[in-house]
Amino acid sequence: MNAILKREMNAYFDSPLGYVFIAVYYLFAGYFFLLYNLYGNSTDMRALFEMMFTVTLFLIPVLTMRLMSEDKKARTDQLLLMAPVSGTAIVAGKFLAALFVYLVAMAITLVQAAVLSQFALVEWSVVLGHFIGLFLLGSALTAIGIFISALTENQVIAAIGGFCTGFFLMLLDSVAGMITNTRLAGFVTDLSFQTHYKNFTYGLFNVADIVFYVSVAGLFLFLTVCAFEKRRFE
Amino acid sequence: MIEVSHVSKQYGSKIALADISFSVPGGQVLGLLGLNGAGKSTTMNILTGCLAATEGTVLIDGIDLAKEAKAAKRKIGYMPEIPPLYTDMLAEDFLGFVYELKGLKTGKKDAVGRVCERAGIDHVRKRMIRNLSKGYRQRVGLASAMLGEPKILILDEPTVGLDPTQIIEIRSLIAEIGKERTVILSSHILSEIQAVCERVIVLDQGKIVADDTPQNLENAIQSKDSYIALVEGEPSLVERALRALEHVKEVTRLNEEEPGVYSYRIRGREHVDIRREVFLALAGAGCPLLGTRSAHVTLEDVFLRLVGKKEGTTGRDEA
Numbered sequence: 001m002n003a004i005l006k007r008e009m010n011a012y013f014d015s016p017l018g019y020v021f022i023a024v025y026y027l028f029a030g031y032f033f034l035l036y037n038l039y040g041n042s043t044d045m046r047a048l049f050e051m052m053f054t055v056t057l058f059l060i061p062v063l064t065m066r067l068m069s070e071d072k073k074a075r076t077d078q079l080l081l082m083a084p085v086s087g088t089a090i091v092a093g094k095f096l097a098a099l100f101v102y103l104v105a106m107a108i109t110l111v112q113a114a115v116l117s118q119f120a121l122v123e124w125s126v127v128l129g130h131f132i133g134l135f136l137l138g139s140a141l142t143a144i145g146i147f148i149s150a151l152t153e154n155q156v157i158a159a160i161g162g163f164c165t166g167f168f169l170m171l172l173d174s175v176a177g178m179i180t181n182t183r184l185a186g187f188v189t190d191l192s193f194q195t196h197y198k199n200f201t202y203g204l205f206n207v208a209d210i211v212f213y214v215s216v217a218g219l220f221l222f223l224t225v226c227a228f229e230k231r232r233f234e
Numbered sequence: 235m236i237e238v239s240h241v242s243k244q245y246g247s248k249i250a251l252a253d254i255s256f257s258v259p260g261g262q263v264l265g266l267l268g269l270n271g272a273g274k275s276t277t278m279n280i281l282t283g284c285l286a287a288t289e290g291t292v293l294i295d296g297i298d299l300a301k302e303a304k305a306a307k308r309k310i311g312y313m314p315e316i317p318p319l320y321t322d323m324l325a326e327d328f329l330g331f332v333y334e335l336k337g338l339k340t341g342k343k344d345a346v347g348r349v350c351e352r353a354g355i356d357h358v359r360k361r362m363i364r365n366l367s368k369g370y371r372q373r374v375g376l377a378s379a380m381l382g383e384p385k386i387l388i389l390d391e392p393t394v395g396l397d398p399t400q401i402i403e404i405r406s407l408i409a410e411i412g413k414e415r416t417v418i419l420s421s422h423i424l425s426e427i428q429a430v431c432e433r434v435i436v437l438d439q440g441k442i443v444a445d446d447t448p449q450n451l452e453n454a455i456q457s458k459d460s461y462i463a464l465v466e467g468e469p470s471l472v473e474r475a476l477r478a479l480e481h482v483k484e485v486t487r488l489n490e491e492e493p494g495v496y497s498y499r500i501r502g503r504e505h506v507d508i509r510r511e512v513f514l515a516l517a518g519a520g521c522p523l524l525g526t527r528s529a530h531v532t533l534e535d536v537f538l539r540l541v542g543k544k545e546g547t548t549g550r551d552e553a
Contacts, residue, residue, distance in 0.1 A: 002334065003331055003334035003335040004335070006331070006334070007320070007323075007331050010323075010327075011320075011322065014322060015322065074318070074320075074321070075314075075316055075318050076318040076319070076320055077318070078284055078314050078318040079318035079319075079332070079335070079378075080335075081283065081284040082282045082283060082284050082307060082310070082312050083307065083332075083335045083336060084303070084304040084305075084307040084308045084336060084337060085304075085335060085337070086304070232283075232284065232285055232286045233285075233286050234245075
């Protein structure tokens with residue numbers, strides 16, 4: 001797994017992709033920080049983290065689009081298939097590499113909180129809650145992105161698939177609002193990324209929300225391993 | 235060393251391999267020969283664990299590949315037809331990555347240095363793979379397969395797309411490696427198999443149609459009753475005269491050697507000397523026999539006969 005992790009990390013930072021991702025993330029985080037905290041004269045970072053939900057939703061596919069599809073297209077998956085490494089270790093290595101880049105990007109929010117703390121009192125426990133929420137959201141979206149990338153050899157299709165999934169996840173709350181059957185509406189709401197994320201932005205540290213994101217990440221990583229291993233039977 | 239038992243592979247309704255079995259002892263250089271689509275790459279992909287067999291078992295050094303894939307794969311170095319290379323990496327970084335991927339612990343720097351020297355890529359190891367020529371990429375692929383000095387080396391069409399000098403270099407490298415370990419090599423280039431391999435398995439439509447040494451395969455169908463005759467005259471007249479002979483089994487017109495003079499392969503019935511009969515028949519038909527020589531059967535003829543095509547009707551080796 002370490003070899004894959006190292007290789008993917010190098011691939012991100014030997015090409016402009018890693019830098020562009022981090023730069024765009026910083027750009028949005030910086031803009032919302034300026035708008036809500038500096039101009040808004042507030043140490044409450046809830047609005048910033050709320051806005052970063054949408055940004056994360058649409059930026060993660062850029063990070064994950066090449067992870068599996070590139071190997072399939074360049075046939076380097078053959079190198080991985082013949083190596084004495086399990087499919088789980090391969091997928092985990094790729095997932096952790098993407099997650100690390102994402103972590104570097106979202107670390108800017110901690111820097112912003114540190115800047116605020118120089119001028120006023122910052123509630124670090126709440127900020128940490130926001131941060132964990134955003135990290136869990138990114139983990140789940142990264143897992144979904146890798147899975148979509150494993151289904152195609154075309155990076156553009158993988159990215160578009162990721163954007164569509166993001167858009168669908170955004171609409172899920174609105175869809176739930178249109179459903180008259182209360183049980184079904186409740187079920188759709190339970191699947192909503194936004195609902196589970198909002199609790200973090202309210203400063204609520206709910207175990208169910210953590211379990212939800214961890215489960216989604218686990219499920220899609222498992223599906224990715226299955227999609228990868230399936231190539232042995234094709 | 236390698237034991238393949240009743241292995242089959244189906245891609246949907248297409249049968250790529252149909253119940254093949256063979257074993258390869260340690261230290262043997264085995265050639266897999268076959269036309270495109272004969273099942274060579276599928277066999278190799280199954281032997282290396284890249285593909286799962288629909289049925290059958292593969293034992294690598296006594297280890298079941300399906301049950302203990304990791305342990306079995308550690309004994310194999312594989313270079314597919316198109317070497318899987320990360321072209322955005324330096325050659326030595328890529329080999330370092332493969333070293334780690336294989337979980338080797340013998341010392342990365344030394345191991346990479348050794349295979350670079352062996353594969354003749356020492357002077358390009360600091361270059362980006364995407365900037366290397368096809369020949370050097372092939373060598374990087376070979377170097378990555380050799381990393382960790384696996385007991386078994388599997389090479390799928392290792393010389394495809396290379397220029398003649400590179401082909402000779404790669405072949406001598408394979409011959410050298412073959413002195414120490416088991417090598418399985420696939421090719422549809424017959425001269426390559428003949429030059430490097432001690433044993434040949436001929437595959438056709440997913441089945442083994444022959445399994446022997448190149449020499450034995452040639453000897454098996456080398457007929458002592460077969461001749462090449464140079465005859466002047468109308469081909470139809472010549473063929474009619476020859477086919478009318480009791481002991482002549484087969485007549486094949488080959489080439490027009492001179493204006494009006496054609497060469498024919500004449501095959502007689504077993505253990506019958508047909509030369510006199512042929513001479514008299516041609517004299518009777520008014521077609522002078524200008525010369526005869528024994529028909530040497532090449533591995534190409536053997537191969538074409540085994541896969542069901544008429545010998546002498548296609549071009550020579552692609553090399």
